Amino acid sequence: MLLGVLPMMTDQRAMIDLRYISSGCERMRKLEFGDDDEALRERMALRLEWDDAIGQLPKIVEAYAHGTLSKATVDKLRDVAQDVTALLPEIERIRFRMPDAEALARARQDTPARTA
Numbered sequence: 001m002l003l004g005v006l007p008m009m010t011d012q013r014a015m016i017d018l019r020y021i022s023s024g025c026e027r028m029r030k031l032e033f034g035d036d037d038e039a040l041r042e043r044m045a046l047r048l049e050w051d052d053a054i055g056q057l058p059k060i061v062e063a064y065a066h067g068t069l070s071k072a073t074v075d076k077l078r079d080v081a082q083d084v085t086a087l088l089p090e091i092e093r094i095r096f097r098m099p100d101a102e103a104l105a106r107a108r109q110d111t112p113a114r115t116a
Contacts, residue, residue, distance in 0.1 A: 009056075009063040011070050017056040018076045024050045025083045028090060043094075051097045054084070058103040065106070081107035 009017075027046050032039040063069050064077060084091075084099055085108060091098060 008066060008068055009059045011073050014060045014063055014069055015073050017060055018080050020053040021080050024053050025087055028087060047096055054097055054099045058100045061103040061106045077107050
């Protein structure tokens with residue numbers, strides 16, 4: 001690897017990360033806000049996992065822009081982007097990390113997908 005040059009995300013890695021984001025969205029919908037230990041642990045765990053997962057979105061979108069993602073992964077990217085967009089008010093309300101706005105907008109584009 002050249003200094004300062006990151007390798008492009010693979011299709012397989014992008015799909016794993018998209019599933020991770022999707023799982024976070026599902027867990028967010030079911031998040032309980034009680035004061036019991038289990039609810040507190042779940043919120044703390046989800047916050048950390050969400051921060052990591054949603055931080056991958058710009059890298060996935062970059063791989064999409066370079067045409068390295070398969071059609072199935074691009075379709076999943078679009079689905080996840082719609083899911084995240086629908087949850088933006090909740091994400092903001094519970095003060096979780098917001099997704100990169102530009103990456104999210106690019107992921108939602110309805111233009112023909114560039115695929116590998």
